[in-house]
Amino acid sequence: MTLTPVLARLDDGLDDALARLMALLRIPSISTDPAYKGDCDAAADWLVQDLESIGFDASKRATPGHPMVVAHGGEGGPHLLFYGHYDVQPVDPLELWDADPFAPAIEDTPKGKVIRGRGTSDDKGQLMTFVEAMRAWVAEHGALPCRITIFLEGEEESGSPSLVPFMKENAEELKADFAMICDTTMFDGKVPAITTQLRGLLAEELVLTGPSRDLHSGMYGGLARNPISVLAKILADLHDENGRITLDGFYDGVPELPDEIRAQWQALAFDHARFLGDVGLSVPAGEVDRTPLEKLWSRPTAEVNGIWGGYTGAGFKTVLPSKASAKISFRLVGEQDPEAIHAAFVRHVEDRLPDDVTAEFPNGHGAGASRMPTDDPAFEAARQALSDEWGMEAAFIGSGGSIPIAGHFQQVLGMNSMLIGFGRDDDQIHSPNEKYDLESFHKGMRSWARILAALAR
Missing domain, CATH: 3.30.70.360 (Alpha-Beta Plaits)
Known part of the structure; x- marks a missing residue:
């Protein structure tokens, strides 16, 4: 199965992909507010139907809280599990939104076109980049490039109380060679990246x-x-x-930072003066013998x-x-x-x-922290696929924060994760007027198609 026609199909079908994303975004699946329980169910149902339309064996699974969506498709090659979440944050304060949070729209901005609305970046827009890549593979070749399990949660924004029990009860079904997590950003809004270290x-x-x-x-x-x-x-x-x-x-x-990772981080040319200046500071604190990115990501x-x-x-x-x-x-x-x-x-x-x-x-x-094995050839293959799509060298980066699901995959299912997302720091997630760049959505779909082609080989 060749990649080039899949990429062409994603380009030609961008308007249809956006229409599907808009339909999902209109569902106010706010997980923390009991008043929206029916909407969370509706979002899960929408995803099941959409995945079935691609050819996945998809189902909605009950939990004590909001349902999980689990889908299986493809055969042969590596077994990959893709994780995302369909629930969203509350929209308060509503008066600070420029438009209805659940009436998504394409907007022109000085930096380019964006998709505006709650959940666009966190995490429905990111989630659908993967689903659309799968749709294009099936439409073009009649099959997925390898065996894929999709695992979508409905409680990420409300503490994931059902997640670990569900994973333990369904460990054999969910376990794969790698997990793919889409709930992350690029570096400095422009450099594609795989997050491999989480504090x-x-x-x-x-x-x-x-x-x-x-x-x-x-x-x-x-x-x-x-x-x-x-x-x-x-x-x-x-x-x-x-x-x-x-x-x-x-x-x-x-641990000390491996030399090759340190070289990648240095090549990012992180401007710590601007980073601190944006919040009214000027002098780096912390360990005096460490670089700014080390302090943020690996110390x-x-x-x-x-x-x-x-x-x-x-x-x-x-x-x-x-x-x-x-x-x-x-x-x-x-x-x-x-x-x-x-x-x-x-x-x-x-x-x-x-x-x-x-x-x-x-x-x-x-x-505890999570650290992924960047010496595994699959990680380098995914990094090269990102570099090819974005026309610049992708990087293995760290995260100063914590993404609990990556640790759960390691501890409960015994598998590592590739954290690959296309969000930007100015997406205003959890805030009024959340957005997702149209470029992130379009090239995100193409990126996943490339990554899957590379891993399937």
Whole structure:
């Protein structure tokens, strides 16, 4: 089966592909709001019917929440699983939208044509790039290029409560050679990329208690222990003067960046001055001996996300507080163990507690990082396919955030993922006036067709 006629069919059928995407976008499948349960069901039904029209054996699967869509097609070659989600974020505040969020339209902008509406980029537009590539393969050759399973979720935007149980119950059916995940972006809005490193996350809450009640600082100040002062010292001690994190054993399992990946990242010419300048900053923080992209993608972090205690209202109230609290997040990489780091954080706090102050650690939870084997020839084949489509060298990149599904595929199904998406940083996902570039949709379809041809070989 040759690729060239498939690409030509995608070009010729762009208007029809857009019409199908618009139909899916009109369904307000907001998963977090029970009022839209029927719409989530309708979106799942729409996808089942569309996949069946291509020739997939597709079905809607019930869960305690919104349904999953599972479809199987093709035979021979590698077995690939494609994951996406059909649910979307709420549209509030509605008054900030320029048009009805569920009346999608093509708009001209100074940067080119965009598809405007809720779900265009996250994740219906991205999801349909893959489906349209499959449609073109079948229309042109009467068959898919290899064995493909499609797995679409309806609760990604509401925490995925049904996802892991469903995966465990259906592990044998879902397991494949690789997973393909479309819920990502290109680098700097223009460089095609495969995300191969995702940081994990450990979230901690710390509550320190000193006196039994808030005290008058004139009567007790200078004699009674102030838990806010204790908390400030504990948090300040999380980093040394060079930006390294001081928890015992924190860097156990943190790998060094392979030379070939470091060279790719350097070639991206990341403008950290512009990146920081966009948010009113100018000087990079963090480990002084690491490059900006290393700090963002491949190094672990410890950040204080919130801190409170005492009186914070209008005016002034001279109290010495009974309690002081903070929320701290650790972004993890490599083989860092969230449980071991939690234990190290507890020791860090307890070693610095003076008399008359106690510590509690409510609501802590974490998950490890995900790292994909870029030395596997399939990854290089996919990267070259992206390079061919976009006319520039694609890159293996990292992500400072966490995409839990990639970790679930590794831990539950024992398979690695290629995270390939065509979103851009200005797509305004989760915000009013979300959009997806028409170029991203068109070249996204062509990119998947090329990737599948490369992997099927």
